[in-house]
Amino acid sequence: MDVATFERLQGDDGRSLIETIRTSAHTDDLALGTALRRAGHSPELVAAAMSQVALRRRAERKLGPDAARMWFTPEALEQATRATVARHRAERLVGCAPGVVIDLGCGIGADLVAFGRAGADVRGIEQDPLRAAMARANIEALGLRATVEEGDATRVVPDPDDTTYVDPARRTARGRTFDPGDFSPPWDFVTGLLTGRGVVKTMPGIAHGAVPDGVEAEWVSDGGDLVEACLWGRPYAGARRRATLLDGDRVATLTEADAVEPVVGEPQDWWYEPDDAVIRAGLVTAVASIVGGCLVDEHIAYVSAPQHVVTPYATAYRVLDELPYREKALRAALRARDVGTLTVKKRGVGVDPTALVKRLGLRGTTTATVVLTRVDGQGRAFLVERTTST
Incomplete structure (x- = not known):
């Protein structure tokens, strides 16, 4: 769209066309565009108006109610x-x-x-x-x-x-x-x-x-x-x-003023996954300080603690059990628990979660979450349950 078309779009005809498109019962954009052009609207204006309606709908998630009154290009949005x-x-x-x-x-x-x-x-x-x-x-x-x-x-x-x-x-x-x-x-x-x-x-x-x-x-x-x-x-x-x-x-x-010297220890009863902003800022030890826990590995962004502490800075998981890390034994342990739907979370280990779930071939009736990570340099697996406390 060029500036001249945009100026036409802002005029009475353009705004009326946008409203017609926005409230249309048509589910087929191609058919709607054809109908509007047959009604005498220029192809350029129809294309621009349809694009604006689509962009405004897409912008709602990012910009909220303002999106309905704003103008966009795809790249600028x-x-x-x-x-x-x-x-x-x-x-x-x-x-x-x-x-x-x-x-x-x-x-x-x-x-x-x-x-x-x-x-x-x-x-x-x-x-x-x-x-x-x-x-x-x-x-x-x-x-x-x-x-x-x-x-x-x-x-x-x-x-x-x-x-x-x-x-x-x-x-x-x-x-x-x-x-x-x-x-x-x-x-x-x-x-x-x-x-x-x-x-x-x-x-x-x-x-x-x-x-x-x-x-x-x-x-x-x-x-x-x-x-x-x-x-x-x-x-x-x-x-x-x-x-x-x-x-x-x-x-x-x-901030870094909240961070402490890293302490590494064995996994305990609760597992904490820090928010990605905390991880990118290098403030995982601040979470460890807040929950009274430790890192499970100096280079892994997981924290473990003996108790549950509600914090906005991390998602908490209760550790249910430690499972075998090797794939064959892990499959057997999950099948014994009748697991059919599995979420795999991993850090610091060379595992593709999607591929692993497919290879495991689980067919049970329960859901489960497994954390695969490195502890003291060794790969380990933990069955966990996310807490819903906020």
Whole structure:
């Protein structure tokens, strides 16, 4: 879709067409598109309207009720931050008196919306004319105030009291990239912002060594899904490493100040699987401290303890039994327990859980969960039961 088609889509005819598609009883998109074109609508406008209806439905899970009033491109929606995560970041930043927040490469404006709602003065810069037009339309549709300019983010010179925010594009002509050297804007430019009042959204798999000195790396999970890492420039850094867990209105956070020296011991009655944000932040020993337990191996992200402690930072499992690690004996033990549906969790061992379940060929009537891991360098298997306590 080009800017001219988008402008038509925003007009009365375009909005009416979107509403017709949204409320249509047709289940076949091809048939619906054909009917709309036969009714006199241009093929370009029909295609654009059908795409927007589909994108808005897809965006509901990420952006909630706002999605029904917003405009998207497929790539910009993919890159847009979840509303819950954007709100957390915006509220934290506004608490630091950020001045004007300049979103460098604002896309369709999802983060602009969050910053504006949190009370910040916001300004967006976007090089792509269509995305810039959509960002302006989205700000207006949601009743917020912000300016959006077309331009090169790398040429913006912020005032000393302003804050720059950037979510570098992580997609090239070859597809998604995990190499910071392929990001846009360039990684050198991005990390340069972090020497001052800069905030950067990046991939959760970023290596600790790629985080500049004096910068905080905050790994964020939302409802148990690890979704991003956020780098906070030196004036905003409150820790070196942080794990933040969002669950509805609840926010739980750990930093390296909560970590302790690792203690390794034998598995006990309870098994804890830390949240992925905790693992990526390197704060598994903080979970061990909270539950009064130990690591089962210095290099494995599992914690074991003699008691059950409710914590948002890990999922707890009660250990029912230790099973044989060798496949043939494991099959016999599970068949003796009439297991038919098996979940295999593993860390630190070269096992493909899907392939293993298929090879075991279980046909029983009960369900079970088995943890396969390394303890003191040796592979071991444990039959566990997840607790439902929260």
